[in-house]
Every structure is written in C-alpha cells, then in structure tokens.
Amino acid sequence: MQHAQSRRLNRQDFKTLSLAALGGALEFYDFIIFVFFAAVIGDLFFPADMPDWLRQVQTFGIFAAGYLARPLGGIIMAHFGDLVGRKRMFSLSILLMALPTLAMGLLPTYASIGIAAPLLLLLMRVLQGAAIGGEVPGAWVFVAEHVPRNRIGFACGTLTAGLTAGILLGSLVATVLNSAMTPVAISDFGWRIPFFLGGFFGLFAMYLRRWLQETPIFLEMKAHKTLAEELPLKSVVVNHKKEIVVSMLMTWLLSAGIVVVILMTPTYLQKQFGIPAAQALQANSLATIALTFGCIAAGWIVDRLGASKTFIVGSLFLGICSWSFYHSVAADPSMLMGMYALVGFSVGIVGAVPYVLVRAFPAEVRFTGISFSYNVAYAIFGGLTPIFVTLIMRVTPMAPAYYVLALSAIGLLTGIYLTRDLNSETTQPAKFDEQAASGN
Numbered sequence: 001m002q003h004a005q006s007r008r009l010n011r012q013d014f015k016t017l018s019l020a021a022l023g024g025a026l027e028f029y030d031f032i033i034f035v036f037f038a039a040v041i042g043d044l045f046f047p048a049d050m051p052d053w054l055r056q057v058q059t060f061g062i063f064a065a066g067y068l069a070r071p072l073g074g075i076i077m078a079h080f081g082d083l084v085g086r087k088r089m090f091s092l093s094i095l096l097m098a099l100p101t102l103a104m105g106l107l108p109t110y111a112s113i114g115i116a117a118p119l120l121l122l123l124m125r126v127l128q129g130a131a132i133g134g135e136v137p138g139a140w141v142f143v144a145e146h147v148p149r150n151r152i153g154f155a156c157g158t159l160t161a162g163l164t165a166g167i168l169l170g171s172l173v174a175t176v177l178n179s180a181m182t183p184v185a186i187s188d189f190g191w192r193i194p195f196f197l198g199g200f201f202g203l204f205a206m207y208l209r210r211w212l213q214e215t216p217i218f219l220e221m222k223a224h225k226t227l228a229e230e231l232p233l234k235s236v237v238v239n240h241k242k243e244i245v246v247s248m249l250m251t252w253l254l255s256a257g258i259v260v261v262i263l264m265t266p267t268y269l270q271k272q273f274g275i276p277a278a279q280a281l282q283a284n285s286l287a288t289i290a291l292t293f294g295c296i297a298a299g300w301i302v303d304r305l306g307a308s309k310t311f312i313v314g315s316l317f318l319g320i321c322s323w324s325f326y327h328s329v330a331a332d333p334s335m336l337m338g339m340y341a342l343v344g345f346s347v348g349i350v351g352a353v354p355y356v357l358v359r360a361f362p363a364e365v366r367f368t369g370i371s372f373s374y375n376v377a378y379a380i381f382g383g384l385t386p387i388f389v390t391l392i393m394r395v396t397p398m399a400p401a402y403y404v405l406a407l408s409a410i411g412l413l414t415g416i417y418l419t420r421d422l423n424s425e426t427t428q429p430a431k432f433d434e435q436a437a438s439g440n
Contacts, residue, residue: 008151015211016146017155021162023205024139027094028166029173030101030198031132034063034125035263036174036281037191039270044109044187045118053394056271060386062122066129067382073130074137074375075233075368089138089367091209096131098202100124105195136163137357137371144358145366150303152358157299157351161292167262168288173197174266175281232368236361240369243360247373249414250353253315255382256407257347260400261322262288264386265340272397273333283336287344294348302352307359311415314349319408321346326401349411356418 034041042059050058073096077089104124110117139159147155173194181190236244262284269280302310325343328335354370361369385403392399 013147013151013155017143017158019208019211020139020143021159021165023094023209024135024159025162025166025169026201026205027097027132027135028163029169030097030166030202031066031128032167032263033101033170033173033194033198034066034104036170036266037186037194038063038267039277040187040191041121044111044191045121046110053390056267057387057390058118060390062118062125064382064384064386065122066125066132068379069126069129070133070375071372071379072133074133074371077134077138077371089134091206093131093135093138094202094206094209097128097135098199098206100127100131101195101202102199105192105199133371133375137367137374139163140354140358141367141370144354145363153299153301153303153352153355154296155299156354156358157295157297157302160299160351160354161295164258164262164288164292164295167258168285168292170194171266171281171285171288175278175285178277178281232365233372235365236369236372240361240365243369244373246414246417247357247360247370248377249410250356251374251377252381253407253411253414254350254353255378255385256404257318257350259382259385260389260404261325261343261347262291264389265400268393268400269329269336272393273329275333275336279336283340286337287340290341290344291347294345295351296348298348298351299355302355306418307352307356308415308418310352311349311411311418314346314352315408315411315415318343318346318349318411319405322404322408323401326398330397 038056038059042055045062046055046058077093101124104121107120107124108117140156143155143159144152177186177190177193265287266277266280266284269275269283270277298310298314321343325339328339357370357374358366389399389403392403396402
C-alpha cells in the first residue's frame with residue numbers, strides 16, 4: 001500500500017489534472033474579468049457627477065458581492081457533492097457561471113436605465129459568486145482524491161495554477177483590448193467583449209468535463225455505504241472547529257495575495273501613479289505568469305517539506321517581495337516589470353493552501369469542510385479587502401503594501417502553528433483515502 005501511495009502520476013492522473021485545471025481557468029476568467037474593467041464599468045454604471053473615490057468604492061462593492069454570495073452557493077453544492085458525487089457538482093458550477101457572464105455583457109448602462117443598471121449588474125455578480133463558491137473547493141477535492149497521497153500538493157498546486165491562468169487570460173484579454181482600441185471605443189462597446197468571451201469559455205469548459213471520472217475515494221465510500229450519515233455541514237461545524245479556523249486563516253492569506261497583488265494592483269497603478277492602462281496590464285500579465293509557476297513550485301515543495309516549513313519560508317518571502325514592490329514602484333516606475341514579476345512569484349505560496357485544506361478534513365465531509373471554511377473566509381476577507389484597501393488609501397498610498405505585509409505575518413504564525421499541531425504530516429487521512437491510493 002505504501003508503494004501505491006508513493007507511485008508516480010500516471011496518464012489518467014495527468015488527464016484529470018489537465019481537464020480540471022483548464023476548466024477551472026476558463027471559469028475563473030469569468031469570475032474575475034470584471035475587475036480588469038472596473039474603472040470603465042464604474043464610469044458607465046454610476047452617475048457621472050459622483051466623486052471618483054465613491055464610484056471606485058461602489059464598483060468594488062459590486063465586485064465584492066460575488067465573494068459574499070460564495071458561501072451559500074458553495075455550501076449547497078458541497079452538501080450534494082458529499083452525498084451524490086463530486087463530478088456532478090463539478091460540472092454544474094460551470095453552467096451556473098457561464099450564463100450570468102453572458103448576461104453581464106448585454107446589460108444596459110446607467111445612461112440608459114438609471115439605477116436599474118447597477119442593480120442588474122449586482123444580481124449577475126451574485127449569481128457568479130454562487131457558482132464559483134462550488135467550483136474552487138470542488139476542484140481541489142476532485143484532483144486530491146484522484147492522485148496518490150504523496151502528490152496531493154503538486155496536484156492542488158497545479159490546479160491553483162490553472163485558476164491563476166484564468167486571471168492571466170483575463171489580463172491578456174484586457175491588455176489586447178486596451179492596446180487595440182481607444183478609450184472611447186472601450187467605453188462604447190469594447191468592455192462587453194470579454195464578458196461574451198467568458199460565457200462561451202464557460203460553456204466550452206462544461207463540455208470538457210464530460211470526460212472526467214468520479215473520484216475513486218467517493219466511489220469507495222459509496223460502495224461501502226460510509227457517506228456522511230448526518231448533515232455534512234453539522235458534522236463539520238461540531239467536530240472540526242480547529243480545522244475550520246486554520247483553513248480560514250489560510251484562505252485569508254490566499255485572498256490577500258490574489259485580490260490585492262494581482263486583481264487590484266493594475267487599477268491601483270493607473271490611479272495612484274498615472275501608469276498607462278496598457279503598461280499596467282502588461283506588467284500584470286507578467287506577474288500572473290510568475291504566479292502560475294509559483295503555485296506549481298509551492299505544490300511541489302509542500303509534498304517534500306510539509307506545510308509548516310513551506311508557509312514559514314513562503315510568508316517571509318511574500319512579505320519582503322510585496323513591501324519592496326510597492327515602495328520601489330512609487331520611487332521608480334521603471335522597475336515595474338521586474339518587481340511585479342517577483343512579487344507575483346512570491347504570491348505563488350497560495351498554491352500550497354489547498355494542500356492544508358484537503359488534508360484537514362476526512363473524506364466523508366471533505367467537500368463541505370473545505371467549502372464552508374474557504375467560502376466564508378473568502379466572502380469576508382476577499383470580498384471586503386478591495387473596499388478596505390481603497391478606503392485606507394485615502395490615508396496612505398502604501399495601503400496595499402501594509403495589508404499584504406500584515407497577512408504575511410499571519411501566514412508565518414500559521415506556519416509555526418502547523419509545526420506543532422495541524423501539520424499535514426501528522427494528519428491522518430480517512431481510511432478510504434488509503435484504499436483509493438492502493439487501487440482497491
């Protein structure tokens with residue numbers, strides 16, 4: 001059995017990882033494309049005489065609504081994922097994302113229908129949030145239950161890299177449009193194009209997932225009739241409080257890295273330092289490529305060194321790089337490309353986060369445990385972070401640097417805690433993880 005648990009990834013494993021990562025990338029593109037056009041969306045969906053700072057806060061507020069809707073959608077999908085199968089929910093989340101994304105590209109603006117415009121935009125954003133709430137935890141569970149135990153970190157890191165590739169795709173689309181079209185054309189109709197593309201991407205991803213197979217661990221539990229006997233959420237809340245707290249702290253670190261450094265920074269660079277949109281987005285694309293490789297590297301490292309060492313070293317690296325990036329760009333904008341790529345790679349530590357999450361909960365309630373912890377934390381920290389950082393920027397332009405530095409400290413302390421208590425090396429997997437790994 002031990003040999004089976006330490007086997008190499010086979011052809012079926014790589015097929016599963018590839019299809020899951022590609023589908024996740026296309027769906028994550030749908031979810032985040034909004035933020036790359038936040039400036040023009042704010043101008044189009046709110047009154048022209050509104051103060052610019054208030055328009056930004058309200059635009060990011062609609063963006064945040066997607067995060068606030070994640071827990072409900074995620075918990076519902078996870079409930080059925082733990083009871084009827086991972087694959088079914090994994091495929092359903094795609095459809096629930098594609099349709100509102102298409103609808104967002106068709107919405108009339110404030111000039112056409114007044115206050116109804118931002119309200120409709122808010123509704124579509126909420127539907128997107130419900131869909132992504134089931135997608136990300138479901139994807140981590142899906143790939144982790146397909147691969148041998150000694151490759152869980154690499155599998156989850158690769159999938160997280162796929163999700164960040166969705167951010168890269170959004171950045172590239174935004175870069176191409178801003179480079180090829182005038183600001184007037186973007187404001188007129190160009191901003192709708194990425195939403196149309198996103199809807200079609202989502203439908204294509206749903207088609208791809210037809211070729212995925214149910215996880216061996218779920219099939220094993222179903223065959224032995226050991227699926228959750230009580231409401232999965234009740235079991236998680238009552239029996240796994242410590243795991244919930246650690247998972248939420250890990251998610252806070254993840255949200256800070258992705259939301260602040262990758263999603264908010266292009267608009268921040270434009271507004272704070274007057275860097276042209278095309279240049280800011282080009283640098284963002286480079287940083288996201290570095291992030292993608294960083295996620296895979298973090299997954300590979302955590303399989304070999306464990307969660308505690310990975311987060312202690314990785315959090316220190318993230319704090320140093322993010323602090324240096326924001327201060328160096330403020331002093332010398334010519335350093336933008338190189339420093340943004342470096343901080344993007346350092347954010348790759350988030351690729352090790354799902355390793356902790358999937359090993360923290362037993363298989364019977366794993367989907368629900370991860371979905372509850374991840375989505376509630378992301379709703380709070382990921383959703384409110386843009387608003388909080390935007391407000392703090394009125395006090396200091398270095399607000400993003402201070403925020404990421406504070407979260408790096410939390411990552412460091414969590415890594416130290418994992419050393420003595422919830423370290424993945426001492427976490428016992430559910431018995432059906434063992435059986436699936438042996439091929440039984």
